[in-house]
Amino acid sequence: MKNLCVAIIFLYLVSPSIAQEATLRLGVAGLTHGHVGWILGRGPHSDINMVGIVEQNKELAQRLSKQYGFSMDMVFDSMEEMIKSTKPDAVAAFGNIKEHLAVVEACAPKGVHVMVEKPLAISLEDARKIEALAKKYNIHVLTNYETSWYETNFKAKNLLEEEKIGDLRKVIIRDGHKGPKKIGVSPEFLEWLTDPNLNGGGAIMDFGCYGANLMTWLKNGEKPKTVTAVTQQLQAENNPNVDDDATIILTYNSTMAILEPSWNWPIGRKDMELFGENGAIYSDNANQLRIRISTGYSSFTEETLLFNDRPRPYDDPFSVFASVINGSLELEPYGPYTLENNMITMEILQASVESSKSGKTIHID
The missing domain is CATH 3.40.50.720 (NAD(P)-binding Rossmann-like Domain)
Structure with a gap:
């Protein structure tokens, strides 16, 4: 018994x-x-x-x-x-x-x-x-x-919140590669990536979403006041129906973000630069981060940090998905995976497409 x-x-x-x-x-x-x-x-x-x-x-x-x-x-x-x-x-x-x-x-x-x-x-x-x-x-x-799997991005946000570089003033986020056809994606993938009706656009949607998503997370759900975007088609032979290069400028109360999504980067990249009043944080890739602190007009100290991949379940999107569903993981407010973040991300992307077509700055309520 x-x-x-x-x-x-x-x-x-x-x-x-x-x-x-x-x-x-x-x-x-x-x-x-x-x-x-x-x-x-x-x-x-x-x-x-x-x-x-x-x-x-x-x-x-x-x-x-x-x-x-x-x-x-x-x-x-x-x-x-x-x-x-x-x-x-x-x-x-x-x-x-x-x-x-x-x-x-x-x-x-x-x-x-x-x-x-x-x-x-x-x-x-x-x-x-x-x-x-x-x-x-x-x-x-x-x-x-x-980029939701990048430990460097999470360390960068932590350093920002610890005021390591002072108040955030400017963010530059660059994402992309040589272009879908040049990197050899499958015919089935290429067919819809370059169809504006199935992809919503070209590089502006395919890679612009990364920067919009990260900015919404960094700003804890704050929406930009304005969105201004320009696009180009530099590979008309490969992407006849969509843009393949874009620049998106977002303005906030005290911060400006410049997003540079492109299918024309000579080397594939997903990197982020944060500039504060006293220094800068460079999230170079998934594993390397650099911190520069100003010591004068153009002089600075620099520290390079190397990280392993994120711990489970964060190292794998399907583990995150399963953990959220079974209740063992609660995502942070406006985290990169969340619906609330991605609704704002979509608002930014829609405004970006509208701005690029109209040549006007779009004001977001």
């Missing part, structure tokens, strides 16, 4: 954590996004079990099936079929950006949580519909950015 009582007490104490660690049943919506390899090639973890895939392009599905070893029996033609047959707890969207709204429309009424690849939507109108569905059906809708 004593042993039985001990066993009951033990189960009572550990059962909440056992429930939290329950394996998440994950569906995948689409295979055309080049980032889909992050989930298809994910190593074995106990937190997620991929149960179904939606993809109408069976040639693509067959190709990826051979590459990653999943069964074609898992592949369905529609969200409705996949959800009915596999009963997922959550879905990760890896199709074109326009499809994000349709994925949420299919999932939300059934209580299925959703994570999409950046940006949240092709337009603010679609984003507002997604937000309404998430609130109505009480589901999580996360947006995944590679």
Whole structure:
């Protein structure tokens, strides 16, 4: 009897954590996004079990099936079929950006949580519909950015809040690469990346979202007062229907941000520079950060810090997704993954597109 009582007490104490660690049943919506390899090639973890895939392009599905070893029996033609047959707890969207709204429309009424690849939507109108569905059906809708995994960005924000460089005055965020065609993305990925109806634009959307997302996080949800953007098409032969270079200027009460998304960088990059009254913080990449403190007109001290990848679950977007759903992780307000951040991000992107087309500065309420 004593042993039985001990066993009951033990189960009572550990059962909440056992429930939290329950394996998440994950569906995948689409295979055309080049980032889909992050989930298809994910190593074995106990937190997620991929149960179904939606993809109408069976040639693509067959190709990826051979590459990653999943069964074609898992592949369905529609969200409705996949959800009915596999009963997922959550879905990760890896199709074109326009499809994000349709994925949420299919999932939300059934209580299925959703994570999409950046940006949240092709337009603010679609984003507002997604937000309404998430609130109505009480589901999580996360947006995944590679820069959400960068330990340097989080260290930079901590240093900023500790007033290491004084009050923030200017931010420069640069993101991009040589261009989708030049870096050799798949034909299925290239087709919609360069279609304004499926991607919402070119580089201004594809990489402008990173800077808008990071600025919204750094400013703790504060919206910019104005948005001014210009775009160019420097590779008309590769990107005939969309911009491939953009500059976006955001103004806040005491800060200016310059976002430089481009498909024309000679070397791929995702970096951020923070300038305060007394110094600067350079988040060079995922693992290297530099701190410069002014010592005179042009003199300064410099410290270089190197970091490992973020600790679990923050090192992997799917672990973050599972942890948020099972309740073991609560995202910080206006954190990069959050819906509240990405609604403002979409407002900035919409204003950027409008500004680039009209040649006028857009004022945000």
